[in-house]
Amino acid sequence: MNAIANLGRIFLSALERLGRAGLFLAETAAGTVTLVRRFPLVMQQVYAVGVLTLLIILVSGLFVGMVLGLQGYNTLVRFGAEDSLGLLVALSLVRELGPVVTALLFAGRAGSALTAEIGLMKATEQIAGMEMMAVDPVKRVIAPRLVAGIIAMPLLAALFSAIGVLGGHLVGVGLLGVDAGAFWSQMQSGVDFQEDIMSGVLKSLVFGVVCTWIAVFEGYDAVPTSEGVATATNHTVVYSSLAVLAIDFIMTSLLLTEV
C-alpha cells in the first residue's frame, strides 16, 4: 500500500513540476517581447550557446560523416550500389543524425552550462538582487537565453550536416574510390528540399526549444546550494537527451508521409 502511495506521490510531484515548467515557459515567452530593446543580450547569448558549441559540433559532425561513409560503403557495395553513397550520407544526416546528435551535444555542452550559470546566479543571490532592483529576471536573464538557444540549434544542426557530408565525401570518394560525380549528383537528385531538409530544420527548431527550456527551467528551479546546482545540471543533460530521442520518434512518425 505504501509503495503505491509513494508511486502516486512521485507521479503527482512530477506532474506538478511539469506544470510549473509550462507556466515558466509561458512567462518566458511573454517576456521575449521586451527583447527587441535588449537585442544585444540575445547576441551575447547566441555567442555563448552557439559559437562556443561550434567546435564540438564540427568535429563530431566530421567523424559521424566519416563513419557513415565507411559503413554505408560497406553495405552498398554488396549490392553494387556504392554510387548512392552520397545520397545515403546526406539523407541520414539531414533527416536524423544532424538534428538529433546536435541536440544531444547541445544539451551536454550548452544546456548544462546554462543550468549551472542560472543556478549559481540564484545561489549567489544575483537573481534575488535583480528582483529587488525591480528588474524581472525572467525577462532579463531567461528570455534572451531561450531565444538564443532557439536561434542557435538549427544553425548548428545545419553545420553538423554540412561537415558530415564532407566527411562522408572524404572517406567515400577520397579513400574508397566512389565516383565523385555520382556521389554529388545522386545527392542532388535524391534529397528533397521540402521533405528532407525542412523536416530536419523543423526537428532542430523543436529540439532547440525543448533543450533550452529544460536547461533554463532546471537552473531557475534549482535548489540554491552546490548540491542543488549539481543535481540540476545532471537533470538537464538526462532530461534533454531523453526528450530529444522521444520527440524525434514522434516527429519522424508524423513527418514520414509514406508510412
Add this chain to the structure above:
Amino acid sequence: MNARRQKSPSGSSRKKTSGATVPSSLPAGDILVDVRDVHMNFGGRDVLRGLSLQIPRGSVTAIMGGSGCGKTTLMNLIGGRLKPTAGQILVDGQSVPDLEKDELFELRKRMALLFQTGALFTDLSVFENVAFPIREHTKLPEPILRKVVLMKLETVGLRGARDLMPSELSGGMARRVALARAIVMEPMMIMYDEPFTGLDPISKGVIAKLIRELNQSLGITSIVVSHDVAETCLISDYAYLVGDGRIIGQGTPAEVQKSGSEHVRQFMDGLPEGPVPYQYPTKTGYIDDLVAGNT
C-alpha cells in the same frame, strides 16, 4: 529622481498609517514602514509570531537579534519577496503583500536591499554593475550615465576600481560596490542585511560611516539588520531587538543597552545561557539518548 523622493511623503492618495501606535521614544517624523502583528510560518515552524514595528522616515533603525530569529525573513517580507501568513506590512502607505507584480516593482524602484554577499553580477564590471539599474529603468544618455555612476563610486571611495570585475574585489569592497549600486537610483529606503558580517575592523568602520553619511546627506531611511551590537548601536537612532519571533526590546541604543529584560541582557552581553537556551531542544534526555545506542 530627487523630485520623486521628496514627493513621496505627501502621497495624498495613499492610505494613511495613522492607526499605528508609535512608541513614545521613537524619533519624530512619519512612519515609512509599518509592520503590524505579522506571523510567518515556514513548513510548520513559526519564524515570526505577531511581530510589530515601525520605521520612521529619515532615520537609521536597527533590527538586532540572534541568528535565525527571523531578521532576514522580515526584510524579505518588507521587500515583498515573501508573503506573511498573517498580519499587515505597509511601506509608504502601500500594503506590500497585496500589491500586483507591476506595483511591487514600482515600489521596489524606490527601495533597495543590500545583500550580505553583495549579490554583484559576476559577468559585469564594477562600473556596469552600478550602471545596471540606470540602464534598466531609464534612457539616460551615456555621458550623463557615466557621470552618475562615477559620482556614486566616488561616494563609496571606489572610483578607481571601476574596471575591476567582482571576482577581483575583497569582501568589503564588494559590499561598497553593492552599496553604490543600491543608491544609484536614489531610493527612499535602504535595507542592509548583516552589513558588517565577515568584514575586518577597517571595512566595518567604512561601511558604518557610509550608512550614517548616506542617511544624513541623501535623507535615505535606513534599516540595519544585524547581530553586531557594537557597530549597529553606534550608527542607529532607534533599535529593535527581535527574539522568539517577536520584538523583545526597543528604544534608543542607549535605552536598549540599559534594559533590565533578561532576554535583552542575554543578547546585548552575549551570554551563552539565558532565555535563549544553549541546547537545541530535544525530546529525549541526554543519558537516555546515549544509552539508546546500546540496544
